[in-house]
Each structure stands twice: as structure tokens, then as C-alpha cells.
Amino acid sequence: EPEVTQTPSHQVTQMGQEVILRCVPISNHLYFYWYRQILGQKVEFLVSFYNNEISEKSEIFDDQFSVERPDGSNFTLKIRSTKLEDSAMYFCASSEQGLVGYTFGSGTRLTVV
């Protein structure tokens, strides 16, 4: 069964450092998403991406965050200057037709120290 692949599974970084979280969506999917989940809290929407541009972003997704689809297969989330409160599980998801058929990756656990 096709799956969404995320790397790394766990990343530890120092506060103020840049991190890039990588995702390989399912190949025929057109919609891409990043969500995060702080330990013990709700899953939170960060950004959606369609047709090579951001279609929606949340208030969390400020200037420190950016997304790219650099080569037609990878979908990356960059955090330019990490803060302690960025520590969370980050999930990439993709779908063929919007919300139906959302497939999540296994997540990247980001720990900012």
C-alpha cells in the first residue's frame, strides 16, 4: 500500500537553529499538508499546499516557517530559527482529492533544546 514517508523520525536541535523536515507524499496525490501535535495537545493545522503554492496557512505558520516542493517528489517544511515551543510531532499528509483519502506520514519528532 502506498505510504507517505517522513524523515528523519526524530531530530534534536538547539534553539535558534534551522531545521528541515522532509516528506515524500504518495506519487499521484495533489494536496499536501503539514500538521503538528505538541505532546498531550490537539493536532494543529499548519499549512496546505496545492498546485505548487500554499492554499492555506494557520496563524502558527509565521515567517519562521516555509514549505517547498523542490523536485516534484519531496515536500519540505523549514523552520528557520527554532524555539523551545516548536518541540512537537510534525506530520505530513497528502491526498488525491482534498480531505478524503488523507494519508499521514509516520511523523518527525522534533525536540528543541
Next chain:
Amino acid sequence: QKEVEQNSGPLSVPEGAIASLNCTYSDRGSQSFFWYRQYSGKSPELIMFIYSNGDKEDGRFTAQLNKASQYVSLLIRDSQPSDSATYLCAVDNAGNNRKLIWGLGTSLAVNP
């Protein structure tokens, strides 16, 4: 602020019983409703989605939607220990096809 609310639990049921999980949402414009299961440290996995008022059955799972009451539920029949997980309710953003709003989840424990 659009909200999705769930009782955090834990909900404890004996093996073979029916587990009933509930969710309310604040945005009357929402049109799509999803139930996900999440094991500790893992990503959410879709169990069911429902768009229309009434019941939708898939195996041991039944989703129920009442848009007038802004209420969606999930019934799990013949609960198994492997069903022990956190169940997340997610709702589209007022018919917006671009994001989901999530509840905190209900922790379910099925006791052998």
C-alpha cells in the same frame, strides 16, 4: 475560534462491549467529519468519514452524524484490546477543502 470537543476519557470498556465515542463541533458550516485512531507516538489513521446525517457502518464501526445538534459519534461494536487507542474527531473548516480541525481525542481502553 472554531472548536471540536471530545471527552478526553479515559473510556474503559470490557472486551466484546460497545464503545461509544462522542464529538461536538462549533462550526455549522462544516460538511465533512472524520474519525481517526492514534496509537501512542504514532500518526493518526483514518477509520471512517461521514458527510450526511444519519448512520454509516463499516464493519464493527458505525459513525453517526447529527448536523442540527452539531454532534458526531463513533460506535465500536465487539470491542477488542487492539482497539485501545486515542480516537480523534476531525472536522473540515466550514466546507473548506483545505484543512481539518481536530479534537483532543478520547482515550479508549478495552480490557480483556
